[in-house]
Amino acid sequence: xxxxxxxxxxxxxxxxxxxxxxxxxxxxxxxxxxxxxxxxxxxxxxxxxxxxxxxxxxxxxxxxxxxxxxxxxxxxxxxxxxxxxxxxxxxxxxxxxxxxxxxxxxxxxxxxxxxxxxxxxxxxxxxxxxxxxxxxxxxxxxxxxxxxxxxxxxxxxxxxxxxxxxxxxxxxxxxxxxxxxxxxxxxxxxxxxxxxxxxxxxxxxxxxxxxxxxxxxxxxxxxxxxxxxxxxxxxxxxxxxxxxxxxxxxxxxxxxxxxxxxxxxxxxxxxxxxxxxxxxxxxxxxxxxxxxxxxxxxxxxxxxxxxxxxxxxxxxxxxxxxxxxxxxxxxxxxxxxxxxxxxxxxxxxxxxxxxxxxxxxxxxxxxxxxxxxxxxxxxxxxxxxxxxxxxxxxxxxxxxxxxxxxxxxxxxxxxxxxxxxxxxxxxxxxxxxxxxxxxxxxxxxxxxxxxxxxxxxxxxxxxxxxxxxxxxxxxxxxxxxxxxxxxxxxxxxxxxxxxxxxxxxxxxxxxxxxxxxxxxxxxxxxxxxxxxxxxxxxxxxxxxxxxxxxxxxxxxxxxxxxxxxxxxxxxxxxxxxxxxxxxxxxxxxxxxxxxxxxxxxxxxxxxxxxxxxxxxxxxxxxxxxxxxxxxxxxxxxxxxxxxxxxxxxxxxxxxxxxxxxxxxxxxxxxxxxxxxxxxxxxxxxxxxxxxxxxxxxxxxxxxxxxxxxxxxxxxxxxxxxxxxxxxxxxxxxxxxxxxxxxxxxxxxxxxxxxxxxxxxxxxxxxxxxxxxxxxxxxxxxxxxxxxxxxxxxxxxxxxxxxxxxxxxxxxxxxxxxxxxxxxxxxxxxxxxxxxxxxxxxxxxxxxxxxxxxxxxxxxxxxxxxxxxxxxxxxxxxxxxxxxxxxxxxxxxxxxxxx
Numbered sequence: 058x059x060x061x062x063x064x065x066x067x068x069x070x071x072x073x074x075x076x077x078x079x080x081x082x083x084x085x086x087x088x089x090x091x092x093x094x095x096x097x098x099x100x101x102x103x104x105x106x107x108x109x110x111x112x113x114x115x116x117x118x119x120x121x122x123x124x125x126x127x128x129x130x131x132x133x134x135x136x137x138x139x140x141x142x143x144x145x146x147x148x149x150x151x152x153x154x155x156x157x158x159x160x161x162x163x164x165x166x167x168x169x170x171x172x173x174x175x176x177x178x179x180x181x182x183x184x185x186x187x188x189x190x191x192x193x194x195x196x197x198x199x200x201x202x203x204x205x206x207x208x209x210x211x212x213x214x215x216x217x218x219x220x221x222x223x224x225x226x227x228x229x230x231x232x233x234x235x236x237x238x239x240x241x242x243x244x245x246x247x248x249x250x251x252x253x254x255x256x257x258x259x260x261x262x263x264x265x266x267x268x269x270x271x272x273x274x275x276x277x278x279x280x281x282x283x284x285x286x287x288x289x290x291x292x293x294x295x296x297x298x299x300x301x302x303x304x305x306x307x308x309x310x311x312x313x314x315x316x317x318x319x320x321x322x323x324x325x326x327x328x329x330x331x332x333x334x335x336x337x338x339x340x341x342x343x344x345x346x347x348x349x350x351x352x353x354x355x356x357x358x359x360x361x362x363x364x365x366x367x368x369x370x371x372x373x374x375x376x377x378x379x380x381x382x383x384x385x386x387x388x389x390x391x392x393x394x395x396x397x398x399x400x401x402x403x404x405x406x407x408x409x410x411x412x413x414x415x416x417x418x419x420x421x422x423x424x425x426x427x428x429x430x431x432x433x434x435x436x437x438x439x440x441x442x443x444x445x446x447x448x449x450x451x452x453x454x455x456x457x458x459x460x461x462x463x464x465x466x467x468x469x470x471x472x473x474x475x476x477x478x479x480x481x482x483x484x485x486x487x488x489x490x491x492x493x494x495x496x497x498x499x500x501x502x503x504x505x506x507x508x509x510x511x512x513x514x515x516x517x518x519x520x521x522x523x524x525x526x527x528x529x530x531x532x533x534x535x536x537x538x539x540x541x542x543x544x545x546x547x548x549x550x551x552x553x554x555x556x557x558x559x560x561x562x563x564x565x566x567x568x569x570x571x572x573x574x575x576x577x578x579x580x581x582x583x584x585x586x587x588x589x590x591x592x593x594x595x596x597x598x599x600x601x602x603x604x605x606x607x608x609x610x611x612x613x614x615x616x617x618x619x620x621x622x623x624x625x626x627x628x629x630x631x632x633x634x635x636x637x638x639x640x641x642x643x644x645x646x647x648x649x650x651x652x653x654x655x656x657x658x659x660x661x662x663x664x665x666x667x668x669x670x671x672x673x674x675x676x677x678x679x680x681x682x683x684x685x686x687x688x689x690x691x692x693x694x695x696x697x698x699x700x701x702x703x704x705x706x707x708x709x710x711x712x713x714x715x716x717x718x719x720x721x722x723x724x725x726x727x728x729x730x731x732x733x734x735x736x737x738x739x740x741x742x743x744x745x746x747x748x749x750x751x752x753x754x755x756x757x758x759x760x761x762x763x764x765x766x767x768x769x770x771x772x773x774x775x776x777x778x779x780x781x782x783x784x785x786x787x788x789x790x791x792x793x794x795x796x797x798x799x800x801x802x803x804x805x806x807x808x809x810x811x812x813x814x815x816x817x818x819x820x821x822x823x824x825x826x827x828x829x830x831x832x833x834x835x836x837x838x839x840x841x842x843x844x845x846x847x848x849x850x851x852x853x854x855x856x857x858x859x860x861x862x863x864x865x866x867x868x869x870x871x872x873x874x875x876x877x878x879x880x881x882x883x884x885x886x887x888x889x890x891x892x893x894x895x896x897x898x899x900x901x902x903x904x905x906x907x908x909x910x911x912x913x914x915x916x917x918x919x920x921x922x923x924x925x926x927x928x929x930x931x932x933x934x935x936x937x938x939x940x941x942x943x944x945x946x947x948x949x950x951x952x953x954x955x
Contacts, residue, residue, distance in 0.1 A: 071117055072135040075101040076109025076146045076311075084398075089114045091165030091306035096418050103397060105390055105415050109146040110160070110310030111139035113278065115167070118304025121282045128279065136274075140309070147311040152270045156193055157186035159203075159312040162277040164284060164305045169419055172535045173293045173516070174305055175214045175284035177277040178347060179207035179312060183268040187251075199317050201247035202239075206316075206347060208254040208266060211273065215280045218261050226253050240345055274309075281307045292517045295870060296543075298877070313414045315407040316347050322380065322408040323348045326361055326387060328395040331403075331423040331541060332480055332581075334430025334600075338362055338391060340404075341531045342376050348405055348416070357550060358531045361387075369476075386413040394418050399440050400449065401431055422541050424480050425454040429600040443607045444950055450604065452917040452944035457481065457544040458595060459632070459936050463579050467591035472565035472576075475526070475551030477583040478537035483524030483546045484577035484589045487570055489561045491518020498522070505576055507563055509556050511536040519545065524578045526585060528554045546580030554585065605633060605939060608946035614923065615930035616941045617693070619910055621645065626688040629935040633942055636693035637685060638844065638932020639784075639910035642760060643701050645681050646674070653720060655706050660723060660731055664755055671759040678760065682767030686779045695782040695844060695910070695932075696764055697823060698797075699756050702745040704735040741849075741858060746787025746823075747797060754800045761804040765816045769808070780817040784844060788822040791835045798839060823910070825849035830894035837901035844932070845891055847911030847919075851879050854887050880912065883919040892926045908932055917944035924948035 073081035073090060080098035087095040094112030101107045113136065121128055140158075144150045149158035159181040164174035182190065182204045191200035205227075213220040227239075227250060236242060242250070258266040267273055284290060285305045294301060315323030324342025331339060341358035343350050359373045360366035361384070366375040377384045387406060390413070394402045403421035407414045423431065432446035441449070463469075463482040485503035488494045491514065494506045498521035506522035508515065510529040519525055519539055524546040527536045531550055540547030554565040561572040568587060570576060577586040617638030618629030626637060646655045651674060658670035685694055708717045709732065718725045750757050761783065768779040783801060788794045798820045805816050821842030822829070826849070829836060833843070852858060862880070869875045879887065891909075898905045908930040913919040915937030923931055924945060933941050 069116075069131075071114045071132055072111050072139045073098065073114070074109070074111040074139050074142050076107065076143065078102070078104050082112065087167045088303075089116065089306065091115055091167055091308070092169055092419050093163060093165030093417055094306050094308045097308065097310070099397075100394070100415055100418060103393065105393070106386075106413060107415055108311040108313050109143045110308060111136075111143060112165070113307040113309070115165075115304040115306040118282050118285055118306070119302065121279070122286070126279065126283060128275070128282075133275075136278075136309075140274075143309075143311055149311070151181055151274075152186070154185045154189045157181055157189050159190070160274075160309050161312055162274070162281055163308045163310070164281045165308050166285075166299070166305045167303055168297070168299045169422070170290060170293050170297075170299070171422075171538045172512075173284075173290040174287070175281050176349075177207075177210055177214050177280065178349065179203050180211070180273055180277055181270055181312075182207050183270060183273075185268075186270070194314075194317060196318060198242075198244035198247060199314070201244055201251055202242070202316055203314065205247055205250045205254055206349075208251065208258070210349070211277065212254070212258050212266070214284075215273075215276045216258065216262060218258060222257055222261075223254055226250065226257060278307050278309075281305065289514050289516055296516070296520050300876075301873070310416070313407045313409045313416075314347070315343070315409065316345050317410055318345055320380075320408070320411045321345055322376065322383075323350070324358070324361065324376065324406055326391060326404050326406065327421045328391045328402045328404070329421070329423075329427070329431055331401065331421050331427050332477065334423070334427035334434065336434060337364070338388065339365070344379070348407070357529070357552070380408060380411070383408045383411060383413045390415055396440065399435070399445070401427075422538055424541055425450070425457045425544065426480060426598060428454065429458075429598060429604055433600040433603050444611065446604060447608050447611060447943065447946050448950055450943065452920075452940050452947060454544060455939045455943060456937065458597060458601065459939065462581070462593060462595055463577070464591040464593040469577070469584075469590045470566075470568075470587040471584050472568055472587055473551050473553040473585045475528075475548040475554070475583045475585065476531065476537075477579070477581055478534075478549040479525075479540040479545060479547035480581040481524075481544070481546040482577065482579045482581070482590070482592065483522075484575060485523045486573050487563060487576055488518075488522070488572060489556065489558050489563075491515040491521075493572075494518035494521040505578060507554075507556055507576075508536070509558065510534065511539070519543065524548075524580065526551060526554070526576075526578050528552060528556055540580075546578055548578045548580055548583050548585060551583070551585060601939075605942055608943045609633070610946075611949050612924075612942065612945035613949045614920075614928060614945045616938055616945060617695075617908070617910075617930050617932040618935045618938055619914070619932050620685070620935060623684045623688060625935055626685050629938055630688060632935055632938040634692075634935065634938045635930070636689060636695075638693075638695050638908050638914070638930060640685060640694060640696045641700070642678070642681075642697060643699055643705075645678060646699075646706065651677055652706060656717060656721060659703050659706060659735070660721065660728070667753065668755050668759075671755055675759055675763055678763035679767045679770075682764055682781075683771050686767060686771035686781070687774060690775055691777045691779065693780075693782055695784050695821075695842075695908075696760075697784045697786050698750060698760050700746050700749075700786040702735070702740045702743050702749065704732065704740065707732050707735065741852065747785050747789075747793045748787065750785065750797050750800075751793060754797075757797055757800045758804050761801045762808060765805055765808040765818070766812070768816060768818070769812050769814055778817060780819070782842060783818060783820045784823050784842075785820065786823045786846070787825060787849070788836060788840075789826050789828045790832070791839050794820075794822055794836060794839045821906075824891075824894050825911075826853050827890055830890040831897075833894040833897035834901045837898035837905055840898070840905070841902075842906040842908070843894065843898050844907070845894070845909040845911065845928075847883060847887060847891075847909060847913045848880065850890065850911070851884060851887050851913075854884070854890060855879060882916050883913045883922060888922055888926075895926050895928070906930075915941055917947070920944040921948040921951070924952065 075098045080101045082098040084099040090112045144158045151158040162177045187204045191197040209223040212218040255266045322344045326340035340361045360375045401421040402418045405417040428450045435441045485505045488504045505524045507526045527549045563570045577590040615635045617636040618634035619639040620626040654673040658667045661667040708714045718728045772779045819841040821840045823846040825846035910932040914931040915933030
């Protein structure tokens with residue numbers, strides 16, 4: 058049998074130690090060690106006071122599952138060797154009755170997944186070592202408090218016993234003894250609780266609580282690896298696009314004790330305010346407690362700084378006042394870590410008998426407002442470059458800034474106030490269960506999830522909710538951290554609110570509300586308000602403008618907007634759009650004062666009748682285009698000719714058919730016949746787009762005339778020539794495009810002759826069929842620009858309808874068949890067709906201008922792909938324009954950096 062020393066030389070490098078100023082790994086080893094293990098190694102190298110430990114590589118996670126949830130035998134001597142090394146550094150020994158080493162066993166993926174996987178603290182205690190801990194510490198109460206914590210956590214995480222059963226025993230005991238807080242229990246009380254906890258384990262499992270310390274250790278390691286596939290972790294990965302095959306590492310670290318009396322404490326600190334970005338320490342701590350007490354929300358923590366304490370009007374002393382020496386050490390560690398990692402840090406710490414230990418650091422999750430301020434401020438402080446600042450803000454998060462907040466002038470009935478944990482406002486129907494939030498969201502409801510405290514199991518309900526409210530917990534509780542990451546408004550620690558989960562009621566300010574009642578929460582102030590409150594448009598910060606200006610200087614692609622109305626166009630310009638990439642003309646025909654003429658055109662028996670009806674639409678259509686051209690003030694405007702099938706403009710119910718027949722002065726039977734003639738089994742693939750324009754060239758003629766006349770009039774107003782881009786939809790062949798292009802040219806010559814001036818324009822096509830991508834070289838001989846319509850290109854590539862696919866795409870994602878909704882993030886097959894279209898189109902016309910105007914044009918991942926294949930621009934909804942601007946800059950910077 059090989060020794061541990063021999064094993065370290067022959068087995069794979071699966072175990073990495075850290076401590077005493079050195080480490081096997083570093084921050085560069087995040088993929089192997091997970092964020093937690095990599096940062097602990099880095100902190101140890103920096104000379105910070107980090108309890109020693111070791112990390113089991115994430116590579117073993119996959120092996121664990123391949124072996125049927127079992128660890129390979131080769132890893133055991135490696136772990137035992139590392140445990141001995143850690144004990145030597147810590148001055149204790151695992152399993153030693155007189156001087157026991159206690160360890161924590163924690164998960165750590167390369168992507169932060171707060172609270173989603175399992176942790177076991179205080180491992181290494183049994184009926185013998187607990188006495189040794191009591192003798193070593195000189196505090197029997199502390200030793201048995203620690204033992205009961207271990208039994209409860211191990212029983213829950215490893216043995217599968219509901220933690221509420223342990224809580225029930227503890228609460229009943231406290232009630233009988235007249236105790237309000239855990240800190241009031243004495244050593245003999247904890248001895249009794251330990252006995253009751255052990256009895257519970259034996260009653261539930263039929264076997265005693267394990268006393269073998271190595272059995273405890275391997276049980277905890279297996280549980281942490283096993284938690285990678287628990288329901289909440291899987292749900293979190295789905296929501297945050299974290300690959301299933303990354304796995305988790307396991308970090309085993311010597312325990313330090315924040316529950317060792319009044320000179321001990323535990324807490325969490327952010328190096329800057331994660332809600333506002335202000336350069337100030339932000340966090341909280343608990344005296345005589347362990348870390349789980351802070352993040353669980355079971356106890357209300359105290360402020361770190363005196364300034365923060367005054368701001369919350371708390372009468373409990375701050376850490377700065379209570380533990381001045383440890384606070385000074387913490388402040389210095391924060392400065393060192395932020396300077397080293399050049400980003401806001403989220404740090405967990407413990408003070409043991411007056412001495413500070415840093416347990417973990419990671420990049421802090423922050424609100425979007427905070428992300429912008431931190432990025433701009435750090436450039437000003439010389440910590441990072443402008444390029445790094447632009448790369449540091451997640452493009453998709455900008456969407457959170459662009460939506461309404463509470464109107465301060467609105468009347469509101471404030472019921473209570475909690476802690477403002479995640480900024481923004483939301484109103485919706487009260488729900489009290491995560492599953493209910495998911496269910497109602499799917500039915501189109503907007504809900505506020507109200508809980509006493511959230512747990513990782515609630516993550517899907519939190520994502521479904523418009524806002525989150527809890528009565529317990531602090532600014533670093535589970536609810537606060539997860540809500541900030543999701544961009545959901547959140548209020549926590551609302552102690553004045555009483556929630557009865559069984560009756561599904563909320564009471565505050567003398568008012569009782571039930572499920573379905575509407576409330577409003579303001580995550581920026583902590584206010585909880587009865588009913589619906591008026592909202593106002595957001596005011597973007599100066600930092601937003603600064604960062605977007607930097608981003609615009611780095612990007613290669615232009616950003617346009619999909620805009621059909623003057624309001625859309627104005628909003629797009631306000632957000633920095635550089636033109637309109639898609640103006641859908643059919644939306645203009647659905648207005649009440651226009652659809653009657655459209656229906657007259659559809660019912661006309663011949664071309665002459667259709668022309669007469671279309672002539673009624675010409676003035677309105679021309680005015681639409683004049684407004685768009687003037688708002689865009691010389692920027693490009695791409696106008697798509699009529700796309701939907703004609704039956705969409707006709708009524709379909711008996712009552713509507715009767716009303717429309719009366720309005721048009723035709724018989725009901727005639728209208729019914731026309732509806733029947735135009736109906737299609739599969740209208741998505743029917744007579745629409747260019748197919749419609751080939752059959753009804755008079756539609757092309759009217760729209761082209763409206764475009765050219767509008768361009769001339771707007772040009773005079775702007776004192777600048779307007780050059781519209783006319784886009785022909787759903788083209789599959791060059792011949793279709795040539796035919797429509799010929800009709801447009803005839804109208805152009807007519808308008809030039811009538812107005813005595815020339816018109817400048819270009820004609821291109823919307824590429825939304827696989828055939829168009831494959832035949833792009835031929836079509837490119839006629840088209841002067843391409844714009845990929847990825848909504849239809851995705852439908853026709855997959856052979857499915859996006860209107861119906863929602864019924865099963867969720868199931869496909871759950872079963873791992875797809876990793877993304879292909880209508881949200883571009884599918885690789887659709888991307889390959891686009892790449893073919895770009896290459897072949899530019900083979901025919903090297904200067905071919907190419908963009909994208911489907912919904913994917915606002916998706917950061919798709920934008921990066923568009924930059925990679927050389928598109929000239931992306932076009933997206935107005936509210937996504939800032940997202941696209943930042944994403945395009947990030948794509949260009951990453952490409953330049955290799």
